Amino acid sequence: LVMRGNKLQLMDADQALKDVGLKEHNLRFTSTLYVEEDGASEKLAEKIYTLVKDKIKDHPTQYSTDGSISVSDVMITVSGDDEETKSVLVTWSHQDEELGSELMEILKNELPVTME
Amino acid sequence: KRKIPGEKRKSFIFGNLNTKTFIDSLNKQGINDIKLEESEDGSIIHLPNDDTLIRVEQGSTHIMCGGDEDVRIKIRDTLLQCLQKL
Numbered sequence: 555l556v557m558r559g560n561k562l563q564l565m566d567a568d569q570a571l572k573d574v575g576l577k578e579h580n581l582r583f584t585s586t587l588y589v590e591e592d593g594a595s596e597k598l599a600e601k602i603y604t605l606v607k608d609k610i611k612d613h614p615t616q617y618s619t620d621g622s623i624s625v626s627d628v629m630i631t632v633s634g635d636d637e638e639t640k641s642v643l644v645t646w647s648h649q650d651e652e653l654g655s656e657l658m659e660i661l662k663n664e665l666p667v668t669m670e
Numbered sequence: 671k672r673k674i675p676g677e678k679r680k681s682f683i684f685g686n687l688n689t690k691t692f693i694d695s696l697n698k699q700g701i702n703d704i705k706l707e708e709s710e711d712g713s714i715i716h717l718p719n720d721d722t723l724i725r726v727e728q729g730s731t732h733i734m735c736g737g738d739e740d741v742r743i744k745i746r747d748t749l750l751q752c753l754q755k756l
């Protein structure tokens with residue numbers, strides 16, 4: 555609840571803090587998983603897309619033609635074309651911590667992740 | 671947005687990270703293998719034992735690590751202690 559001039563206004567707490575000049579610290583995470591999977595990286599990206607779409611019902615999941623997957627604001631990218639081990643990079647911000655860690659758990663449980 | 675029962679609202683974090691304070695806190699957490707690289711844009715903190723790189727700039731921090739969630743959470747919580755919050 556914020557007082558503006560002589561009016562009381564109900565607003566989002568984060569927005570209210572930003573309005574008084576506090577700039578939020580932008581905290582981001584990128585976690586890399588190494589996955590044993592032959593073939594093109596798009597194949598693995600499509601597999602991840604199907605998996606995530608199936609497991610995460612309450613966030614919009616999109617697959618882009620460049621082979622990256624977005625789940626709300628969390629990004630998943632696959633690299634290492636034609637190598638036996640692919641890198642899966644998951645990037646999220648502090649605000650999306652629950653979703654980011656949930657996705658990490660799903661990927662670790664469902665994909666052949668190797669330790670490197 | 672889905673709410674996890676009992677979930678606490680995340681605090682609002684703001685300001686810049688003092689790398690010295692952060693490194694001291696990492697030391698206290700038992701993370702002692704730390705390499706600091708300073709540049710014009712900010713700093714890069716490398717934790718070779720923990721397979722982690724932390725890029726610190728004005729108003730932003732990017733933690734890049736391997737898939738070990740225990741390591742990431744330990745670094746995250748140490749970092750959050752070093753930032754101003756409401």
